[in-house]
Amino acid sequence: MAVVTEGASAGSPPALGTRVSFLLSQLGLQSARTFAAGLAPLGLNPNRFGLLIHVARAEGQSQQQLAETLGIHRNAMVSLIDDLEARGLVERRRHPRDRRAYAIHLTERARELLPEASRVADEQEASLLADLAEDERQTLRDLLSRLSAGSGQRADVHPGYREPASTE
Amino acid sequence: MAVVTEGASAGSPPALGTRVSFLLSQLGLQSARTFAAGLAPLGLNPNRFGLLIHVARAEGQSQQQLAETLGIHRNAMVSLIDDLEARGLVERRRHPRDRRAYAIHLTERARELLPEASRVADEQEASLLADLAEDERQTLRDLLSRLSAGSGQRADVHPGYREPASTE
DNA sequence: TATTGTTATACTCTATAACTATA
DNA sequence: TATAGTTATAGAGTATAACAATA
Numbered sequence: 014m015a016v017v018t019e020g021a022s023a024g025s026p027p028a029l030g031t032r033v034s035f036l037l038s039q040l041g042l043q044s045a046r047t048f049a050a051g052l053a054p055l056g057l058n059p060n061r062f063g064l065l066i067h068v069a070r071a072e073g074q075s076q077q078q079l080a081e082t083l084g085i086h087r088n089a090m091v092s093l094i095d096d097l098e099a100r101g102l103v104e105r106r107r108h109p110r111d112r113r114a115y116a117i118h119l120t121e122r123a124r125e126l127l128p129e130a131s132r133v134a135d136e137q138e139a140s141l142l143a144d145l146a147e148d149e150r151q152t153l154r155d156l157l158s159r160l161s162a163g164s165g166q167r168a169d170v171h172p173g174y175r176e177p178a179s180t181e
Numbered sequence: 182m183a184v185v186t187e188g189a190s191a192g193s194p195p196a197l198g199t200r201v202s203f204l205l206s207q208l209g210l211q212s213a214r215t216f217a218a219g220l221a222p223l224g225l226n227p228n229r230f231g232l233l234i235h236v237a238r239a240e241g242q243s244q245q246q247l248a249e250t251l252g253i254h255r256n257a258m259v260s261l262i263d264d265l266e267a268r269g270l271v272e273r274r275r276h277p278r279d280r281r282a283y284a285i286h287l288t289e290r291a292r293e294l295l296p297e298a299s300r301v302a303d304e305q306e307a308s309l310l311a312d313l314a315e316d317e318r319q320t321l322r323d324l325l326s327r328l329s330a331g332s333g334q335r336a337d338v339h340p341g342y343r344e345p346a347s348t349e
Numbered sequence: 350t351a352t353t354g355t356t357a358t359a360c361t362c363t364a365t366a367a368c369t370a371t372a
Numbered sequence: 373t374a375t376a377g378t379t380a381t382a383g384a385g386t387a388t389a390a391c392a393a394t395a
Contacts, residue, residue, distance in 0.1 A: 029234070030337035032306050033318070034212040036325040041209020042340050043332060044202040066197070077376055086364075091378060113371045113376040131197075138200050144331045145324065150201070153324045156317060157204040163312045164211060169198035172210050245353060257386075259355060281353040281394045 044141065051133040055126055056100060062130050063171060064093055068103055068117050069127060075114040084170065102126065212309065219301040223294055224268060230298050231339060232261055236271060236285050237295060243282040252338065270294070 029035045049058050057065075067082060068074065080090040094117060097103040102123040108114040142150050161168070197203045217226050225233075235250060236242065248258040262285060265271040270291040276282040310318050329336070 028337060029302060031322065031326075032302060033322055033325060034216065034302065034306050034309055035339070036322070036329055037205060037209040038213045038216075039209070039334055039339050040325060040328055040332070041205040041207070041212075043334065044209075045206045046340070048202065048206075075376070087375095087377070088365080088379090089363075108376090111372075111376075113369095115377080134197060134200060134202065138202050141202055141328065141332070144327060149324060152320060154199065154201055154204070156313065156321045156324075157201060157208060158199075159312060160208055160309065161204055164208070164309070166207055166211065169196060171203070171207050172214070243353070254387075255352095255354070256356090256388080260385095276353095279353080279395075283354080 044137075047137055048134065051137055052130055055129055055133070057126065057130055059171075060093070060173075061097060061100075061102070064097065065102060065119070065123055065127060068119055069123075072118045073106075073108075073116040075108060075111070076117065077114065079117065082170070083173075084167075085173070097123075212305075215305055216302065219305055220298055223297055223301070225294065225298055227339075228261070228341075229265060229268075229270070230295075232265065233270060233287070233291055233295060236287055237291075240286045241274075241276075241284040243276060243279070244285065245282065247285065250338070251341075252335075253341070265291075 045059060052058055052062060064079070064083070067079060076090045076094055077087050079094075080087040083090075094103060094105065094115075098105060101120055104118045104120055105115040106118055108116045142153075145153065166172070213227060220226055220230060232247070232251070235247060244258045244262055245255050247262075248255040251258075262271060262273065262283075266273060269288055272286045272288055273283040274286055276284045310321075313321065334340070
């Protein structure tokens with residue numbers, strides 16, 4: 014699916030391509046797809062990576078806790094953890110104080126994989142910003158951070174997107 | 182679905198939230214969802230709006246031509262045009278020189294709707310940039326435009342995203 | 350023989366409700 | 373009575389192949 018957006022009214026006015034919101038959406042989706050492509054050789058995707066990061070921050074959380082942090086339903090967390098477990102990246106251990114719940118822990122393999130995934134992100138960041146001077150990069154980072162903070166986004170929590178289906 | 186992304190390796194290093202690529206993806210998805218919510222009262226969504234814009238640019242194009250411009254398969258264009266036709270926004274007319282093809286035209290209703298949709302986009306743009314000074318807005322627009330141009334994006338063509346399902 | 354539009358199919362992702370076992 | 377995790381279901385979106393009409 015692709016969408017064109019530009020030239021406002023039938024008359025022809027302001028091109029959407031000059032709007033910050035359009036550029037953010039366009040570049041954001043491309044960044045996500047590029048990241049997905051870069052993670053693929055590691056057997057990861059942005060969703061798996063993001064969840065692993067959150068497991069790593071505090072091991073032993075329940076699925077319910079992880080779901081609340083990510084802003085999704087606990088039902089959806091089941092298959093996400095199923096997926097990571099099947100790939101040998103997390104373990105479901107008995108929760109020490111609640112026999113209904115699991116305590117989710119990283120495996121050794123996940124601990125090896127996370128730095129590699131971060132390196133992929135760093136390389137793509139450098140490639141994305143290759144045409145900008147250092148002061149321009151810092152300015153861009155600053156402006157985007159302010160937009161993010163001002164728009165009520167939880168820092169470091171991505172609102173979520175599907176895995177891009179096709180190649181790229 | 183939601184995804185968290187931050188703190189790189191298990192050690193804790195560079196937060197993904199400080200990366201431009203993460204901020205673009207986060208803000209871009211939020212912009213798209215906000216735009217979808219704003220268009221909903223008009224019976225539009227970003228996909229429909231984008232396609233209408235492209236029909237408006239050159240009326241009488243075939244479905245195949247529109248599909249090529251948007252970078253999607255002609256099969257997918259069928260249901261998009263079905264959808265717009267059912268809403269009374271486009272008409273399938275006989276193509277003057279090829280009896281296999283349709284010539285896609287806007288209806289009067291679509292001509293009324295397009296300026297309203299552009300107004301929604303303008304209002305949201307203003308809201309998004311409310312915290313920035315005028316020179317900062319221009320700087321941001323310029324930097325994002327350069328990233329977009331440098332990354333091989335076709336100007337004014339969005340790489341596509343699904344209609345956000347939930348409320349947002 | 351190629352092209353335009355169409356349909357059918359399978360696959361994925363999502364959202365909801367309902368179930369079990371514990372608390 | 374509420375909560376953690378699970379399963380089943382239905383819906384939306386996408387991708388592919390195959391078809392009829394026309395070039």
